[in-house]
Every structure is written in structure tokens, then in C-alpha cells.
Amino acid sequence: MALEHLFQGSALNAVDAKGRVSVPAFLRSVIERRGDAKTIVLAKHDAFPALSAYDPAYAARMHAKLERLLEKEETSAQAQLEYQQRNLMAFAATEEVPYDSSGRIVLPPMMRRKGSIEELALFLGAGETFQIWNPTLFLKDARIPEDMKDIARYRLEERGLGA
Amino acid sequence: MALEHLFQGSALNAVDAKGRVSVPAFLRSVIERRGDAKTIVLAKHDAFPALSAYDPAYAARMHAKLERLLEKEETSAQAQLEYQQRNLMAFAATEEVPYDSSGRIVLPPMMRRKGSIEELALFLGAGETFQIWNPTLFLKDARIPEDMKDIARYRLEERGLGA
DNA sequence: CCTCTTTCCATGAATTCCCATGTAGTGGCA
DNA sequence: TGCCACTACATGGGAATTCATGGAAAGAGG
Secondary structure: OOHHHOEOOEEEEEEOOOOEEEOOHHHHHHHHHHOOOOEEEEEEOOOOOOEEEEOHHHHHHHHHHHHHHHHHOOOOHHHHHHHHHHHHHHHOOEEEEEOOOOOEEEOOHHHHHHOOOOOEEEEEEEEOEEEEEOHHHHHHOOOOOHHHHHHHHHHHHHOOOOO | OOOOOOEOOEEEEEOOOOOEEEOOHHHHHHHHHHOOOOEEEEEEOOOOOOEEEEOHHHHHHHHHHHHHHHHHOOOOHHHHHHHHHHHHHHHOOEEEEEOOOOOEEEOOHHHHHHOOOOOEEEEEEEEOEEEEEOHHHHHHOOOOOHHHHHHHHHHHHHOOOOO
């Protein structure tokens, strides 16, 4: 996968009273290069108390991969069930949200809660996907390297917040 | 294959006294992008006590797929029988229902019963198809991952129901 | 004529769209 | 090199639309 199609960089944006957030322009440009949808897919991150986000084309590839797996493996009841579960997680537990001409999405209330997002959203590029964090939780999480936290601190200072 | 336009997201809608339910707008938009029918096809889900639903175009593709399977293994009488059964299930055991201008369908009584749907219908995107559950049964089913149940619980709370 | 079904209208809430503003970064030009 | 338009972005507010949902009216069938 070409480098110019990977999500990278970081930004800290405000979430307004209506739940709107600007998706950083540098992430949007990657989304639009990877496919031409002006939409992102949101999911609860499976390891962190944050959200994971990606473009619809990525979601479609995940689906295709699941289907191929199912057809290969013998149709044991166990394999069938696992397929059903993963499929539900991949689609029912995610939400596709469009961003408007100014690049904003509205964080669906459910996602906002699952990701514990409050008034600030920390965007972090992660290659095939990117993450959206509550910066406070990010700084608290013991699993996050100090260097990464420095980035978050920098973004907070830049805004005159944090300290 | 139509990798774009997959069903995703979740919603909990009311079923009124006449058996009417609003199909969530985000699912309708996928249906109409996949083909231009304002109709959904309902079937009993083959693994869960719920309904499976999709667009007419998907039904047609399933049929084509079954036919191809048959031609491949034409020699086997066993395969013939399986084909007949699956074809019957795919068509006789399904109902196609149109939704009106406000996006509502009337759940056919038989389907309502097969899916054990009462006064609430939980819609879950599942990629090529979506599911319609009685939220109570969903929460009871041991095969459903806890993360998925959280979503159902959230949708119930949102409505001031459940816990 | 009565019952069941489908169509139409009504409404409140939620969501989307559109325009306005501040700010920062870019490049041109004297 | 210092100043000034110009543009891209993030953000705010309010207006206009859409959505889910209830109920009434109209139509079909027995």
C-alpha cells in the first residue's frame, strides 16, 4: 500500500454542542484518495478506550475477507457462528458518517459514549486506520508511550489548554 | 461484486398496533443505492431467532449463485436436492414488502411471528444484509458477543426503556 | 354493511444544510 | 525583508429538512 494512502499525523479538534467535529483536512485527503467517498466509518477500538476510524473502502475489504474465509473453511457450525459474530461486529457495531463540505462529522451519540469523547477529540493517524481519543484518557493510559503523550501535550498547549 | 453500499449501523424502532415499523433511513438509502426498488425482502434468519433482510437485487444474486452451484455439481443427486431446498428457502420462505413514502413497512404477521418481533424492532447492519431482532431475545442469546449487547442496551436506554 | 388494509395527513424532535467569522499559513510584491 | 492580500481550515449559529410515529380517511373484500 502506497505511503500517500496511509493515515498519519495528529490533530486536536473541538467538539461543539451539537457533537460536530472537524475531521482534520490531512486525514480527509487520505480518505478521498483511497476511495472517493466523503464518509468515514467509526467503530469502538478493540483495545483502547477510543474510537477507530477508516474509509468505507477499507470496510468493504474487511467484509470481502470475511466472506472468503467462510467459503474456504468447511461449513462447521462453529465457523458459521464465528462468521456471524464477526460480521455483526464489523457492521452493526460501526456507523458510517458523512462529512459536510466544511469537513465536519457529527459524532453519533453512541460512538461519542463508546469512545468517551467529550469536548476535545484527538486524531491520530495509524496507517490503515486512524484513532479518535479523548486527550485526557490518552494521557492517562499506561500503555501509551511517553513520546506519544508528548504529542498530545503539545497539541493541548497549542490550544492554551492542558499545561 | 457490489463491495460498496453495505448495510451498517443499528437502530431501535417501534412497531405500532398495525404492525408498521420505520425502516431506518440509513438502511433505506443503502437499498436504494444498490438498486432502485423501495422494497425489502424478509426471511427467517437461518441461525438466529430473528429476521434477515436485504434488497431485491441481492435476492437475485443469491439465486444466480445457487444456480451456478447446481451446474457445477450437477451429477450428484444429493446436490440436486440441496439446491431445491435452498432455492425453496430463498424464495418461498421469504416475503417482499414495499415501504411507503415515509419509509415504513408493515411486518407480515408470519414474519413477525417467525422473528418473534413484538413492540420493538432492533435493526442491525450486517454487510450484504441486515437483521431485525426482538431486542429482548437479542440480549438473551448466548451466542451474541457482549459488545453487541451493549449496543442494544444503549439503544434501549436512548428510548428510556430497559435499564 | 362491517372489517381489514392501505393511503394520506399531522407533528415534534432531531438532523442537515448554509452562511458567517476568526485565524493561520502562503505567496506575492514593493 | 517586511507588509499585505488571498486562501484553506476550524468553528459558531440559525434556518430549513428529514425522520419516526401517531391518527384519520379512503378503499377493498367478504
